[in-house]
Amino acid sequence: MIEHKCFQLLEKAIQFEAADIHLVPTREGYSIAFKKDAKLHRSGTIPPQVAVRMISFYKFLSSLDISDRRKPQSGSFHKQIQGENYSFRVSTIPSIYLESVVIRLQKHDKIVPLDELCIEPKWADQFRQVVTKQQGLILLTGPTGCGKTTTIYSLTAHCVNELHRHVITLEDPVENNHAHLLQVQVNERSGITYASGLKAILRHSPDIIMIGEIRDRETAKIAVEASLTGHLVLTTVHAKDPIGCFYRMMDFGISLEELRQTIICISSQRLTRDVSGKTSATFEIIQGAMIDRIAGAMASGERISMVHEFKTEMVSNKSANQKLIHDE
Template identity: 45%
Template sequence: MNQKPQKEGDSSLPIESKSKELLQLASRTNASDIHFVPLRNQGMIQLRVDGQLHPIEKVPYVFFERLVSHFKFKAGMDIGEKRRPQDGSMDLDLNGTLLHLRLSTLPTAFHESLVIRLLPQSGPAHFESLALFPHSLKGLHSLLNRSSGLILFSGPTGSGKTTIMYSLLQYLQTKDTINILTLEDPVEKKMDLFLQMEVNEKAGITYGEGFKSLLRHDPDVIMIGEIRDEATAKLVIRAGMTGHLVLSTVHAEDALGCLYRLVEFGLSVQEIEQTLLGIVSQRLLSLTCPYCGTRCEPYCFMRRHDKRMGLYELLSESGLEKGMEWIRGNSDRPDGLRTLNYFMKQGMALGFLPMNTLHRWGVDR
């Protein structure tokens, strides 16, 4: 990837102006994060664009420290505490673009490091428009018409699991008048169409306790940010069995791996079979840029469409039945499924994805 040369930052700008300049640059380049990295005698600022970190500039340490303190103050963090990690958040209107910022500090061997996650608050796109191959999600329509059951999503951090769940909830709410409740850690995007609750362990709101509270609030559809333990898994299964449609995520490499994870959580094959409607496994991948070559240069503004799109593997109906037979030990790992690897090969053959995509993101069988 061609990259702009790293430069020494302009430390003559007032802190307020510099902070706004960085946020505008991050927003303009669709960066997901801003990294403030302390070095021995100076600080480096980086942007994560399309999953890749790009050095932007280096600034004198005194200026770097003031910049970090400025963001901490704005986010309601303790600017005097530099020995312990801290978390904070703030909302920002940047030239009409609403952003929710999540801040995280970390004491390091040199000085304090800061990472700012940028979460645009615009409404999610229709779920089929998120996919490089929209037909891969066609089967979701029939699953969403069910009044009860469980739909699971898996993928690495930052692969868009929350985005597609928001999009599906928006689709459900606009299709019918229903009560949709979410339990998230944290709430990434504040939506008007459904009620959102945030995990707060200091206040006793764990995933398990929060989920029990949601069930008492007469929900039709429930979104749980993540199934983390056996207790939450059993609550989710019970909700799916008693007339609720539940969407949640599980850490697994692919759709079949999700089945193993559910068994590891102590669920019986019978419970899974009675409740699970489908599994979506996904990756968010960089597209080949027609102007820059294999990878798009972060300052390329010629191409205004998305530089990354989702690849989705949907396991449902007959495919899910084959997966359950495999989990029982009655058959070999099922072949002939349209897996993530299948769609990666399709994308590479059509020139949408770089030729190293399968090597980098493929699922080992």
Template identity: 45%
Template sequence: MTIERTADLLISQAVRLNASDIHIIPRRQDYLIKLRIHGELANHGNLPPIAGERLISHLKFMASMDIGEKRKPQSGSWQTHISNTSVALRISTLPSTLYKESLVIRIFPQKHSLFLEKMSLFPNSIIKLISLMSHSHGMLIFTGPTGSGKTSTIYSLAEHCASELNRNIITLEDPVERQSDQFLQMQVNEKAGISYQTGLKAVLRHDPDMIFVGEIRDAETAEIAVRAAMTGHLVLTSMHTRNAEGAVYRLLEFGIKPLEIEQTLISVIAQRLVSLLCPFCGAKCSKYCASSDRIKRAAVFEMLEGERLETIIQGAGKSVVEHAQSLKRLIRKGIALGYISHEEYSRWIIQKHEEAASERSKLFSNQNQ
């Protein structure tokens, strides 16, 4: 089998199994291939050393990367068609020992976004999200760890606004994860001088009704996003914070004044993906399960808005009593209704502690600097 055929077969199998990532990991005797399916890594096979090296070189070539450079991390992307479906692939390499490389492929199927009513474990959450889209200006922040479905949620909401509310929508992303014909998409390109800051300034001059900013990463982006929300635009964006309250504290760290946050921030939506119990397999659903068409994961949303949001803005740094719609209580409700397993709750608790430890580590590092 040619190396081109091997690469096409691997990617097509990953797409068919709804994998989000392909890992090609070098070992002493071979290369291990793993797929991340519904948030869980699973072994998919292995390749001999020569075949593994040739596969990585072929994938780097397809992504317009330097094949000869194995000592530095690289990234690239390309788009292909699998079973008449357009798929965007983002490639990342990392140097390992003995001049071998590890390679990861992030898969972005360019299909239509999920139906809104099928995304959430609790339908009432989607009704609230859609109602937030009726605002003509302000800012909505989606928070959660990588892979929690923030971008998919924002895409689905943006397509709803474009088709149902006839809004002019412009996105600024790094990278553009899913192509859509319903709104204008702009990609961050640092080499061409298009950063989040310069791109957002240009977007504001293009008469948008709604702006989707991929992520607020620094003080300048936060300031421009807030300014856009204050000048008659609805801004949808994301942040990497542990919970909904953390987004407010992060804006304050970026130098945004409490009054500006109070005037612009409509809601903070913390999102997590939870695995649903399979009627055939139970808590651990096999990737070869006969119910493969069934939705195996759903989103749980915690929405910080109204009086509770105002209380946090005005008394930033003070603890707030856990409310009925917190992530912890919603996941417990899912367990009580039989949608979620107890193992999923334990996994979520562990992840929450790891995120808290990571934030404390970053804070300690910044203080030392």
């Protein structure tokens, strides 16, 4: 029964086109919600005794420690549903009541073409131009749920299918399986850390390295080192805008001079929704001389003036019938 309920919940979320499933403990039981277009949609409640068993089943599928409910855990599993292959990333965290779980849904081999991804054709052209570079660091930034993963997989697909380049990814975990990529998952239990994984990848003759997300000092250092070894590196960073991306990398111990030498492009994106409810992405892309100007201004302490000078183009390029989802 529990197994049936678990898969039934996944099917319901897929039919709803949800990005995440939230199982949140409350005093009365567990609240179920689906996240779609950066909004939570409530989908009922379940008794705590049922929810606990469901969570244990999801953890079992993700190769997590079922007996440990006192520390956060993350993992993933794959399953075919309705004839399509999906990845499910499971993240658990203890709360004052019981364990809370979020499940991220990803359809395998789901690639959005650059022209379809970008509202403005010039953004797609900028992306195509920057990924032709032989080396450097391309950073994608924006709030959680803004579509960074979709964008980075679209870029890697373009690099493989159109530029015929060898792309290897280093992810923790692999969020979505793609046939066009050689994907490596960080697994510290097996001795595959970001550092050891990168060393192995560099011996595998890559043209482009995709690092899933920069979330700590080690990953930031590895991304910079890889770009300095003559490779093109694509990765994501959580920051508000391109300038915030600079400061975020500096918080991770990367010097301003290292950023000046390695960064060739920073793209900040937001989701928008038009009057019909259709979602798409808007981008602010900086590269070339503008990166040097920002780095120079930051070195001289001109942070405030630079923020105003490079105020995002997303608002001016956005149609009057579109609204930024994260501003709703």
